[in-house]
Amino acid sequence: xxxxxxxxxxxxxxxxxxxxxxxxxxxxxxxxxxxxxxxxxxxxxxxxxxxxxxxxxxxxxxxxxxxxxxxxxxxxxxxxxxxxxxxxxxxxxxxxxxxxx
Numbered sequence: 001x002x003x004x005x006x007x008x009x010x011x012x013x014x015x016x017x018x019x020x021x022x023x024x025x026x027x028x029x030x031x032x033x034x035x036x037x038x039x040x041x042x043x044x045x046x047x048x049x050x051x052x053x054x055x056x057x058x059x060x061x062x063x064x065x066x067x068x069x070x071x072x073x074x075x076x077x078x079x080x081x082x083x084x085x086x087x088x089x090x091x092x093x094x095x096x097x098x099x100x101x
Contacts, residue, residue, distance in 0.1 A: 003068070004045040006053065006061045009036050019044065022065075060084065 007021035007028065012035060019028045019042065029048040030036060041058035042049040053061070067081035079086045 003065065004043045004050060004061075006058050006065070007042060007044050008058075009038050009040045009042065011038065012036075017049070019049075021062075 005021055007019035007026070009017045009028075010020050010025070011018040013027065015029065015031055015035075016027050017030050017036065019026060021044075026044075026047070028042070028044050030042075031048070033042065033049045033052055036042060036049075036052060041053040041055065043051040043053055043061065063081040063083075067078040070078055070081070
């Protein structure tokens with residue numbers, strides 16, 4: 001399974017940036033998304049930033065990774081990690097909703 005990591009830019013280093021996430025610090029290649037200001041959340045995979053994330057997106061992805069870690073340790077009570085989804089029907093993306101008239 002391939003899972004990206006959610007990291008925050010803490011220092012600019014030209015085409016690279018120093019980023020932190022989940023207690024680690026690493027140098028991330030920023031060539032695909034361009035230089036980003038300190039404080040920006042990005043999704044990184046294999047040492048390269050793939051996508052700029054909003055604060056909300058970063059929080060949701062971080063919670064999902066925490067849920068996966070909980071499951072791997074045997075904890076099946078993961079609703080708290082998906083508070084934005086619990087108790088509501090999932091919505092299809094706009095391009096899949098079709099005509100609702």
